[in-house]
Amino acid sequence: MNDDPSADISSYRDVKADILRRITEGHWAPGTLLPGEVELAESFGVARATVNRAMRELTDEGLLERRRKAGTRVRPMPLRSARFEIPLVRAEIEATGAVYRYALLSRDARQAPDWLRARLGLAKGARALHLACLHSADGAPYQFEDRWISLTALPAAEEADFAASGPNEWLVKAVPYSEVEISFLATAADPRIAGYLSMDPGEPVFTAERTTWWEGRGITHVRLYFARGHRMTTRY
Amino acid sequence: MNDDPSADISSYRDVKADILRRITEGHWAPGTLLPGEVELAESFGVARATVNRAMRELTDEGLLERRRKAGTRVRPMPLRSARFEIPLVRAEIEATGAVYRYALLSRDARQAPDWLRARLGLAKGARALHLACLHSADGAPYQFEDRWISLTALPAAEEADFAASGPNEWLVKAVPYSEVEISFLATAADPRIAGYLSMDPGEPVFTAERTTWWEGRGITHVRLYFARGHRMTTRY
DNA sequence: TTGTGCTATTTGTCCGATCATATCGGCTTT
DNA sequence: AAAGCCGATATGATCGGACAAATAGCACAA
Numbered sequence: 001m002n003d004d005p006s007a008d009i010s011s012y013r014d015v016k017a018d019i020l021r022r023i024t025e026g027h028w029a030p031g032t033l034l035p036g037e038v039e040l041a042e043s044f045g046v047a048r049a050t051v052n053r054a055m056r057e058l059t060d061e062g063l064l065e066r067r068r069k070a071g072t073r074v075r076p077m078p079l080r081s082a083r084f085e086i087p088l089v090r091a092e093i094e095a096t097g098a099v100y101r102y103a104l105l106s107r108d109a110r111q112a113p114d115w116l117r118a119r120l121g122l123a124k125g126a127r128a129l130h131l132a133c134l135h136s137a138d139g140a141p142y143q144f145e146d147r148w149i150s151l152t153a154l155p156a157a158e159e160a161d162f163a164a165s166g167p168n169e170w171l172v173k174a175v176p177y178s179e180v181e182i183s184f185l186a187t188a189a190d191p192r193i194a195g196y197l198s199m200d201p202g203e204p205v206f207t208a209e210r211t212t213w214w215e216g217r218g219i220t221h222v223r224l225y226f227a228r229g230h231r232m233t234t235r236y
Numbered sequence: 237m238n239d240d241p242s243a244d245i246s247s248y249r250d251v252k253a254d255i256l257r258r259i260t261e262g263h264w265a266p267g268t269l270l271p272g273e274v275e276l277a278e279s280f281g282v283a284r285a286t287v288n289r290a291m292r293e294l295t296d297e298g299l300l301e302r303r304r305k306a307g308t309r310v311r312p313m314p315l316r317s318a319r320f321e322i323p324l325v326r327a328e329i330e331a332t333g334a335v336y337r338y339a340l341l342s343r344d345a346r347q348a349p350d351w352l353r354a355r356l357g358l359a360k361g362a363r364a365l366h367l368a369c370l371h372s373a374d375g376a377p378y379q380f381e382d383r384w385i386s387l388t389a390l391p392a393a394e395e396a397d398f399a400a401s402g403p404n405e406w407l408v409k410a411v412p413y414s415e416v417e418i419s420f421l422a423t424a425a426d427p428r429i430a431g432y433l434s435m436d437p438g439e440p441v442f443t444a445e446r447t448t449w450w451e452g453r454g455i456t457h458v459r460l461y462f463a464r465g466h467r468m469t470t471r472y
Numbered sequence: 473t474t475g476t477g478c479t480a481t482t483t484g485t486c487c488g489a490t491c492a493t494a495t496c497g498g499c500t501t502t
Numbered sequence: 503a504a505a506g507c508c509g510a511t512a513t514g515a516t517c518g519g520a521c522a523a524a525t526a527g528c529a530c531a532a
Contacts, residue, residue: 010516049515049516053516069523070526
């Protein structure tokens with residue numbers, strides 16, 4: 001057991017790294033009860049607040065479990081959570097160095113269908129804007145966007161010009177901040193989508209679905225269909 | 237502008253909530269430079285450290301952007317990041333109240349194929365254990381697991397009994413902690429998988445792929461095929 | 473045996489002060 | 503005009519001290 005008496009640990013980062021090291025190296029196996037903050041602070045030669053921050057962050061990251069009086073222990077089953085960044089399509093494409101292009105395929109304001117009313121919590125007869133867009137990277141289709149915007153919540157959308165830039169970019173400007181639900185799923189390409197994405201009908205499509213509320217009111221619902229072979233990846 | 241002079245804000249949570257409120261209500265629009273920590277601390281009547289923590293957390297959550305000397309501003313384009321919890325299948329199923337059942341379909345130790353060697357960084361001729369398992373919820377197939385375990389990194393796996401409980405549960409006990417890459421994608425069900433998951437061949441399958449390293453050495457690679465209609469959802 | 477209340481312990485949070493670090497902008501030098 | 507220097511300033515981190523809140527585990531009562 002190397003308990004590093006002399007290592008000059010001085011920042012919460014060092015403390016964090018050292019605790020992590022002891023866990024990965026197996027000195028502190030899953031389920032182990034760690035020494036208390038006071039004890040660790042002494043052995044590291046730092047203030048308790050510093051140890052606290054290190055442990056708090058490790059807890060946020062899913063590695064530790066803490067309870068008052070009960071102490072801190074290594075999570076028996078590392079409930080690790082993965083973080084996925086959800087950038088705007090434009091940023092996502094341009095980050096790869098490719099040329100981003102956007103096309104508005106259709107646009108039409110109509111009564112919101114029942115499923116959308118239920119999803120966004122709209123009144124009967126509420127109107128919504130329905131948009132279909134295609135985002136492409138270096139000329140190749142990248143993402144097909146099927147979006148609904150509630151005209152109850154955002155009447156200004158009816159006047160907005162979505163020919164030049166995507167509804168996404170308009171929305172982030174129009175809506176300050178919001179509550180979001182995202183799902184990832186696999187769907188079969190219907191003929192229309194297959195056509196736009198240069199795929200065969202019925203082919204599996206990686207699909208993201210996102211609903212946005214602002215102050216409890218449904219704003220927009222979108223389904224994003226990605227081109228063949230798309231992956232959502234993260235590493236930790 | 238409601239600047240809340242008298243509101244008795246006392247914890248970093250209150251400060252955080254108040255800043256968030258001003259952002260969502262549009263008082264502080266995206267791109268706005270907000271007051272410095274000292275000023276805010278005074279106006280809230282708390283210590284600077286408290287304001288600092290509130291702002292730091294909001295920054296971690298992707299709402300603010302901070303730079304020394306330049307100050308803090310509301311992220312012009314809210315870099316949304318979603319967190320997905322990646323639980324063990326058993327926990328995932330039992331959380332819904334369903335009865336979890338596990339079956340080992342096949343098991344076989346052989347030379348690692350080239351793609352796996354490349355992925356895990358194994359030497360030529362290295363052996364690996366190949367497992368196929370089925371996880372079900374209340375009798376209905378839930379997830380098909382196609383896993384490879386490097387016998388170079390984990391020779392003990394060859395002796396392990398995967399008949400009773402899944403390799404996942406064995407692995408979390410055997411490997412202290414690790415680096416992981418996860419991908420989500422959509423694949424077409426091949427006949428074998430379709431059979432196990434009660435789907436039609438060619439049907440879209442939501443698929444997760446996970447590779448795990450420990451101290452730089454490839455440990456295991458797994459592909460998880462989910463039953464029809466599976467979604468990975470998060471809300472924030 | 474079983475339930476109930478107390479207490480010591482451990483984490484959670486806050487404070488106010490201090491030093492560290494990055495960097496914006498203006499000033500100086502070339 | 504361009505390049506480089508430097509001080510002012512805002513965030514970043516740490517410290518030591520203090521009090522708050524939760525609760526595990528014990529003592530005690532029914």
